[in-house]
Amino acid sequence: MSLMITDECINCDVCEPExxxxxxxxxxxxxxxxxxxxxxxxxxxxxxxxxxxxPVDCIPKDPTHEENQEQLWAKYEKLTGK
Structure with missing residues (x-):
């Protein structure tokens, strides 16, 4: 399952570079x-x-994009070429 950012986001810019x-x-x-x-x-x-x-805990799992660990690993491998 991917994550999502809710409208509680304060645009603090700390998540993007992480x-x-x-x-x-x-x-x-x-x-x-x-x-x-x-x-x-x-x-x-x-x-x-x-x-x-x-800092505001506004990044929950996205219920519209459910994925299990196996699917997340497959996506990682596809994105990184590993």
Missing amino acids: CPNEAISQGPEIYVIDPNKCTECVGHYDEPQCQQVC
Whole structure:
């Protein structure tokens, strides 16, 4: 399951540079996460780095993009070529 950024986002800019897949970008009003690039940091870290640095806890799992660990690993391998 990829993550999403809710409208509680304060645009503090700390999540974007933490994403190893470059899945986070500035949207029209708040930061957004590209579900095609988000692996919840699987393959890179034990926990999603954006969630770790977010000061307002506005990055939950995205219920519209459910994926299991196997699917997240496959996405990581596709994105990194490993």
